[in-house]
Amino acid sequence: MTTRSTRRAVLKGGLAVAGLGILGIPDWALPVLAQGETLVPFTDLPETFTLERTADRRIIDIRNIDGPLTPRDQFFTTQHYGHPDIDPAAFRLRLSGMVDRPVALSLDELRAMPSVELVAGFECSGNRRPLQGLSSNGQWTGVPLRAVLDRAGVKAEARELVFFGADRGEEDVDFRGQTITVEQQFGRSLSREKALSPESLLAYALNGEPLTKHQGFPLRLVVPGWYGVANVKYLSEIYAQEDQYLGKFQARWYRTLRGETIDGEVKWKESAVTEMQLKSFVARVSRDGVRHHVFGVVLNDGTPLRSVEVRVDDGPWEPATLDPSTPEQYSWKFFNYVWNNATPGEHTIVSRVTDSTGLVQPTEQELVTKKTFLEDNSQHPRTVMIA
16 A cells, blocks of 8 residues: 655645745645735625534535645535444445345455555535535545455446445435335445446545544545545445436436537436536635735546636636646646736636546536536636725
C-alpha cells in the first residue's frame, strides 16, 4: 500500500517558513488565506443562512476550503435512514445471488486483502446554488471491488450487482392510488461491466483513519467519478442478479427528467443519476493589496480537463490557472484567477470548465429543458461588492 503526504501537511511540517517558491508552488495553490489577504463577501447569499450540520445532513462552507482533502469530520453527508449501529467484530459483508461461491467476509478478512488508496471527490446530485456545500474530497483506503467479486465468482448471466446498506426505514409506496407500507433498505446497483472495472473500491478508511459513522462505518462503496448516491454507505450485502434493479433510490428518487428535441418535437425522458456532470464553481473571492483572487473548484467524472475560464461582468472569458498539484484523476481540482484593477461597486463573477473532449459546462439557460433539480452543473454566477 502506498501513502501520500498532502502539500498542506508538508508545509505545516516546517517548509512554510522557507516560502512556497522552493517547492515550485505558486502562492495561490495552497487554498488558505495568506497574511494580509481578506475575504470579499458574496452578495448573492442571504444575510443569514444556516449550513446544516444535523444528524442526517452536513454541508461544508466552500469559502473555508483550506486544502485538497476535506477533514473526515467535516466531509459532507446526506442520509435517508439514519446511522445504523454496527458491531465491527460481528460485521460480515455477504455476497450472494448469481455467484459461484456465496461468501461472508469479516472486516479483518477485507483488511487482510491487498489494499489500494484513491483520492476521489464527489458531490450529492442535489448539490446546487447558492451554497454548493454538498461536495467534498478525500483519500480512500480499501479493497478493489473486483477482487472481492472474484472471490465469489460472478456468474456469466448476472447482469447487475446490487449494493445494500445496513440502513433501512419504513416507506409508503403509492401504486395507482393504493398506499403500500414496506420496510425499505437502501440499495443501488451497478452494471456488471462497471462493477468489474478496476476503479471502484470497498473503502474502510478516509484520510488514513477508519470511516466515521457519518461516512458509512465500517465499509462503504466508492465509485470514482459518480455522484454520492452511488457510494453506498454501511455496505452489508452485494447481490448478483440478472434483472434490472428497481429499488426506490435507483428507479424513483434519483432520476433526471430532460426534454430532447427529436424531429422537431420535444420528447421527455428520464435518466438515472450516475456519472457526475462537468462542473465548476467559484468558492471565494479574496483581496490581496490591489489584486483579487478568484478561487474555485472543479468536479467531474474523471475526464481530463482542457481549461477553466473566469468572466467578470460582461467582459471576455479569461483563462484561470488549474492547480498542478492535484493530478489525481478523480480528485476535485482547484483553480485560481488573478483579477487586477477591480473597480468599486458590485460585480458578477462566473466560471466555466471545458474537458478534453470539448464538452463545455452549460449555462442555466442551456439546461432549461431539465425539469428536475438533480445534476445541476450549470455555470453559477456570484456577486461581490468591491469597496
